[in-house]
Amino acid sequence: MRGGDAAWVRYLLITIALGFLGVMLVAPLAAVFIEAFAKGAGAYWRNVTDPATLSALRLTLTAAAIAAPLNAVFGLAAAWAATRFDFKGRSLLITLIDLPFAVSPVIAGLIYVALLGSRTPLGGWLGGMGIEVIFATPGIVLATLFVTFPFVARELIPLMQEQGSDDEQAAVVLGADGWQTFRLVTLPRIRLALVYGLILANARAIGEFGAVSVVSGHIRGLTNTLPLHVEILYNEYNSVGAFAVASLLALFALATIGAKNALEWRLRRAREGGNGQ
Amino acid sequence: MADTRRDNLATLIACGVALCLGGCGGKPVRTLRNVSYDPTREFYQEVNEVFASEWKAKTGEKIEIEQSHGGSGKQARSVMDGMQADVVSLALEFDIDAIARRGGLIAADWRGRLPEGSAPYTSTIVFMVRPGNPKGMRDWADLVRPGIEVVTPNPKTSGGARWNYLAAWGQALRRAGGDEAAARDYLAKLYGSVPVLDSGARAATTTFVQRGIGDVLLTWENEARMALGHFGPQMCEIVTPKESILAEPPVAVVDAVVDKRGTRALAEAYLKFLYTEKGQRLAAKHHFRPRSGEALTGPGVRFPALDLFTVEEAAGGWQRAHEAHFADGALFDRIYQPGGGTN
Numbered sequence: 001m002r003g004g005d006a007a008w009v010r011y012l013l014i015t016i017a018l019g020f021l022g023v024m025l026v027a028p029l030a031a032v033f034i035e036a037f038a039k040g041a042g043a044y045w046r047n048v049t050d051p052a053t054l055s056a057l058r059l060t061l062t063a064a065a066i067a068a069p070l071n072a073v074f075g076l077a078a079a080w081a082a083t084r085f086d087f088k089g090r091s092l093l094i095t096l097i098d099l100p101f102a103v104s105p106v107i108a109g110l111i112y113v114a115l116l117g118s119r120t121p122l123g124g125w126l127g128g129m130g131i132e133v134i135f136a137t138p139g140i141v142l143a144t145l146f147v148t149f150p151f152v153a154r155e156l157i158p159l160m161q162e163q164g165s166d167d168e169q170a171a172v173v174l175g176a177d178g179w180q181t182f183r184l185v186t187l188p189r190i191r192l193a194l195v196y197g198l199i200l201a202n203a204r205a206i207g208e209f210g211a212v213s214v215v216s217g218h219i220r221g222l223t224n225t226l227p228l229h230v231e232i233l234y235n236e237y238n239s240v241g242a243f244a245v246a247s248l249l250a251l252f253a254l255a256t257i258g259a260k261n262a263l264e265w266r267l268r269r270a271r272e273g274g275n276g277q
Numbered sequence: 278m279a280d281t282r283r284d285n286l287a288t289l290i291a292c293g294v295a296l297c298l299g300g301c302g303g304k305p306v307r308t309l310r311n312v313s314y315d316p317t318r319e320f321y322q323e324v325n326e327v328f329a330s331e332w333k334a335k336t337g338e339k340i341e342i343e344q345s346h347g348g349s350g351k352q353a354r355s356v357m358d359g360m361q362a363d364v365v366s367l368a369l370e371f372d373i374d375a376i377a378r379r380g381g382l383i384a385a386d387w388r389g390r391l392p393e394g395s396a397p398y399t400s401t402i403v404f405m406v407r408p409g410n411p412k413g414m415r416d417w418a419d420l421v422r423p424g425i426e427v428v429t430p431n432p433k434t435s436g437g438a439r440w441n442y443l444a445a446w447g448q449a450l451r452r453a454g455g456d457e458a459a460a461r462d463y464l465a466k467l468y469g470s471v472p473v474l475d476s477g478a479r480a481a482t483t484t485f486v487q488r489g490i491g492d493v494l495l496t497w498e499n500e501a502r503m504a505l506g507h508f509g510p511q512m513c514e515i516v517t518p519k520e521s522i523l524a525e526p527p528v529a530v531v532d533a534v535v536d537k538r539g540t541r542a543l544a545e546a547y548l549k550f551l552y553t554e555k556g557q558r559l560a561a562k563h564h565f566r567p568r569s570g571e572a573l574t575g576p577g578v579r580f581p582a583l584d585l586f587t588v589e590e591a592a593g594g595w596q597r598a599h600e601a602h603f604a605d606g607a608l609f610d611r612i613y614q615p616g617g618g619t620n
Contacts, residue, residue: 118359119380127359135360217360219310219345232346235479236318237507 032250035243047233047244055221056229057248059137063144063212063225064205070145071201072194075152079190082153083160084168097153100146108146109214112139135217140225143211148201155197156190163189192267199263203256207249308341309543312362314349314436314526315479316500320563321366327559328550332543340543348477349436356382356531363535363544366528368436370588371595373529380533387529396525397551398565401585402444404516405485405494405501412492416518417448420493421466428491429471430481432603437478441495442609443598444522447591451520465612474613486513497524498580502564520584522591526565 037044047053081087082094100108116123116133126133133139167189171181209227216223224232226249234242313321325342332340345352345360349368356362357379367373370388377383388395406414412425420427430438445467446460453459472490475481478497482504485494493516494501501515528548535541550556557567566580592598602608 113358116359119357123359132359132361134358135355217312217345217355218347219343222343223345235315235483237504 029250032243032246035239036247038243039240043240044244044247047238047241048248050241052221052224053226053229053241053245053248056224056226056245059140059224060206060226062137063141064202066141067144067148067205068198068202071149071152072198074149075156075197076194078153079156079160082157084165094157097150097157100148100150105147105208105210106214108211109143112142112146112215116142134215135219136223139215140212140223143215144205144208147208147211148205151201151204152194152197155193155200159190159193160186192263192270196260196263196267199256199259203253206252306339306341307540307543308343309363309540309547310343310345310361311364311366311547312345312352312356312360313366314352314368315346315477316437316497316503317366317526317563318344318346319503320499320559320565323563324551324556324559327555328547331550331555332546342547348434350434361534361538362531363538363540364528364530364548366526368526369439369595370525370527371439371599372436373527374595376531382531382533383529384532388527390530391528391548392552393568394525395527395529396568397528397548397556398526398560398567400497400499400524400526400565401521401583402441402495402524403498403501403521404518405482405496405504405513406492406516408511408514410514410516414493414516417445417452417463417520420445420495421463421470425470425493426472426491427467427470427493427495428473428475428481428485429495430475430477432609434476435478435481437497437500438481439598439603440497440522440524442602443588443591445495446602447522447586448518448520450591451586461608461612464608468609468613471613498566499564517581517583520586523585523587525587 036047078093078097082090113134114120116126116139118124118127118134123134131138133142167185168181171185176184207227208225209231212225213228213231216225216228218224218228218232220232226245230242230245230249233239233245311321311325321344325344329340329342332338345355345362347355349372352365353367353372353375356365356376365373365376365383373383373387377385377387384390391397404414404420406412413419414425419425429441432438432442442464445464449460449463450457453463473481473484475484478500481494482496482500484490486504486508496504498515498517505513505515528551530541530544530548532541535544551560552568554569557569561567588595588598592601600607
């Protein structure tokens, strides 16, 4: 089998893979930056520092910053429940966690409008107390939470399943209380997977378009996130602005990949170190 | 090592929280929210600046005006679902009527509360063609010549597209002396030659100008003139037909919202501003046809004369137009087959 690989097969496959990457990924990414700088660095900077862009950036980061810790808590709780306890509905829980992956983001937005819009009982009650959810920041945070919540749980469940609960049981036998067990035994072993899940959730939170679009209301300078702002600028025939803002998103994506690689490298090193001990 | 990393994380979270608080806090400036449709962005941006400075000069109060844009029907729906709009400025009466009917957000007599049926500016539907008008598009009859592709958005989703549709219907009816069968035939031919049915007016413009699809684009006069200004005469050209529809995009105060927020006086002043000399000139500058004669003939303002008919004349008003043409199973559904079935 190994001897059968002719040199041309190898080169052909490498060419196809690299060619595909170039056409599908590198060229479009380069195009974003070329378009963004089409009218020079000055125009780029003006668009990036425009108040509406900055407000979109702030809202995007706010939504991601709220969604991330909540995801960590929920993901931990769900993974813990799914791998440490045996209860009725356990497999239902694991299935439901995947729901946001299966549902179209537009539906994710619409369900919150259907649940919390002013014509619904819950939405009407909140509105009566002067609390705006849909078409305001809370709605955007909710939609972001919905589309990102599987990430952490999905990273943790297989890992915790594989690790089993022997170490925790040992800790309990040795007299540790629940919190000590969690902090000193469980958490160190899942820390990297947790951060990995958070990085993925964060990338999705920053890039989410569909669900957020439905609940945003598109109020300039108030409820536009970065991806929504890109669309608006494009529709205003401001292509330099649209691509300048898109380049911010591209930079976030590159940073995500960088963080992910660094983490994978550490994971591998940690595992090798663990084997050596 | 691990500790510094944890510190970094803590700093990051603290920054995030500070950023959020910085954004959420701030002094209470009174705001006014105008929920509008797509092609009015640039117009209201300028109106808001001028009105805010006038209001400051008159009352000493600093205000902020927020604007939201999208397809007219979608915007109406958002307001019904609870978007806090002090005023709405939409593409057609039907959408404001829908808000008025559902939930009592706007009083049913809204149209009579401002001059000119609450439509401070008007527009019409014109043709946009390739430079030099190579296919010789002059009037409505040319649109249904064999081999001509017409780009127009979907009247099910786009307000502008409904004006396009009713303009085509109204003139066909006039030419045929009121013969509905002939008008239906015209529309069937017209929509049979539509290569792409975009969801909104702006998307249709992009399809025509930037993607180069079709021979002629049906669109708002204000949208066409703005696109011409943006892309230049080497990309497109406007043809004004001999007759077309008088498009009257209306505005209204959202009673339930202004009463709750205490912004009624401000909202009413804002809409009345649109009827002033200054407001009318701004409308003209952004290619909407002003109502007042003075602004119509101001320097640099030139709108070609054409024979205009109203929705009332073309289809007996919006409610009847909706039932006869746009509702599920109505005329549009019967004449349009996705994918250009009549090719």
